[in-house]
Structure formats: C-alpha cells, structure tokens
Amino acid sequence: MAKTIAYIRASTDKQDLNNQKLEIFEFAKKNKLEVDDFIQMTISSRKTSKERRIDEMLSVLDDADTLIVTELSRLGRSTAEVIGLVNELIKKQVRVIAIKQNLDMKQHDMNSKIMITLFSLFAELERDLISLRTKEALASKKRQGIQLGKPKGTIQKSKFDKDAEKIIELLALGLSVRKIANFLGYSNHIGLNTYVRKRELRNASIGMSG
Template structure:
C-alpha cells in the first residue's frame, strides 16, 4: 500500500508561513480521510539550505505520496521548484499540492507533463521579462544622464589583497614582480603587475621611504 508523507518547509523567521502550511495540510488530510505515515519538516532559513530538501525526502519510497501545502515549499525560484519536482517524480513518487489543487503522478503521466511544461514556460518567460526589465531600466538611467557601470577609479577586491603586506615587503627589497609572483605561487605575473600599478604600491613605498629619511 502506498505510504503518505507530508512535507512542511520550516522557517524560524516566518512562523506564520509554517502555521499556514500546517493548517492547509491538516484540513486537506481530514477531508480526504488520509492516513499519514510520516511528517517531514525541513528547516530552511536561506536559499542555500534548499539543497537539503532532496536529501530529507530520500526516505519516501517509490509509489508513495508526498502532500505539500504549496509548490513554493520546494524552492524560492521557479527553476529550483521545477528541478526538485522533476527529481521526485522521476522516482515515481506522487505529489499532491493543496493550494494549487494539483496531482502530479509521475514523469510519464500526460497531465503531469503538461503541468511541468507550463512551469517550464513560466521559467522561460520569467527570465525573458527579467532581461527586458533590466534593459529598460538601463535605458531610462541613460536617458536621465545617469552614468552606468562602476564609478571611475573604483578599485575592486583582488585575490592579491590577502598577501599585500608580503608583496610590499618584497618590492621594497628590490625584487621584480615576476620573481614575487613565483615566490608567492602565482602562475601569471601579469595580474600581479596590474595589481601593483592600479594600487600605486611602488609610489606609496617610495613616499614612505622619503618620509622616513
């Protein structure tokens, strides 16, 4: 006999959302007279935690059923939702979604394929609209005379920052950038040379020496 699982996405920072899921599931289970084998709760406080969802659902056996309150318990982007739903269905696990009134049977079911197709189209549309919104926003800024990109002279973080003290020390004793790159384990001295130039490290060292003298 098919076992029935429920899955609740827990977020300690949003207890009302958790409570809403539980109420929807309880009402749905009672109205359909289901007997739940196991309740699964996964604590997800950030999108990075979503990678643990499939790990937590691995106990669900083939031919079993997962009941969820809403499709968005599987992810905060359509892409993540689609990926997890497809993986669950590929293991022949049925998904019942209370809020959207969906019954996703498996990845071979015609109706399920249609629903997944609509979700995929929504994902494609979402990406296209995001790209369009970005382009339009940039055009508006440009028309209003707002300079695009980073302000002139902005210095970005660099992998060399962690060893800047060592770089300065070796430069001060007269070593070339090529030799310093080799000593510090960098394959390409050109990047280090650009770093030294952009940050005026040689000039700053000379100024320091003049002050000391």
C-alpha cells in the first residue's frame, strides 16, 4: 500500500520544526492526503546524508509513495544536491511535493520533467556564479594587498578559524552574520558575530565588495 512520508529539518529551532509539521498537516488536509510518518531532524545541513536521515528516507520510500517537504531546500545543502536527490526519488517513482514552491513532481508528468530540467540548469548556473564571484572577490582583495586569512594579532584559536576566508567572502557578498551562521551550519550566530567583530573581518571584507 502506498504511503505518504513527510521530511522536516531545522538547524536548531524546534519551533521551526513544529511550524513545518503544521504546514504539512494543513496541506495534507486540504489535499485529502494522510501523512503516515514524519522523518524529522534538528541538525546542521553540513552533516552527512546519513546524519540528516536522508538515507533512511530513501530506504523507506517505495514505488508510488509520496514525499512531502515544506520547501526543497530542506532536502540538501545545495541546489545541486537537492536536484540529485529529487531525480533519484522520481526514478524510484516516488511522488515529490514541495509546498512553498507549489511543486508536485511525478515520473511520467511532463511538467515535472520540465521543472527538474530547469532546476538542474539553475543548479549549474548557481555553481558557476558562486565560483566566479569568489574568484573575482579574492583577486580584487589581492590587488589591494589585503592579506587573506585570519587577521594578525589573534590571541586564541576559535572554531570559526577554519571558515575565516569563507566568512570574509560571504560578508563581502552582503550576507548578514545570522545568514552566514546558518549557511555554514553554526547554531550560535551570536558567537560568530563576536568572532567577526574581534577579528575585524568586516574590514577585511570591504576590499572584496568593492
């Protein structure tokens, strides 16, 4: 018998999980669907697919089953990863519903095939743009003689050190510290904000945004 599985994920906010669950219940009721089970995680997107229970989700979904998510971004760390997973599910003849995007994808549905193709193109474009912007920003910084990496004078090590260059790049692109924390999988954006301030990373990012 075909079943309907809902996958919900949030970094640390349990309220977000509850909101996702409520949204899925309301959608299911409106569309006369019955959710048989929830696979939920409160974990960083930077974890492995096993830790995010993606492998578990794939193992329980069979032909003619339905997967519901509030939005496609819950399924992966990047557009490319999301598209790869959706393609895998469609090949298994699993119906994929993304509520916020108003998508209902099935294997033999032409609209679904068109949407997947478009998303794949967007994923490739996203990778190219990020790579280009990063290279241009780093080149601009080097031309101005700005030293990449941790500012001098750092007294103690920090868990954020390994992502220092990435943080500078994202600041230069105009992302807020909160968004950077979410993007890099850190639960405490306040700690990251302190790190950015003490290391004066905003100053380092100015040259990259010019």
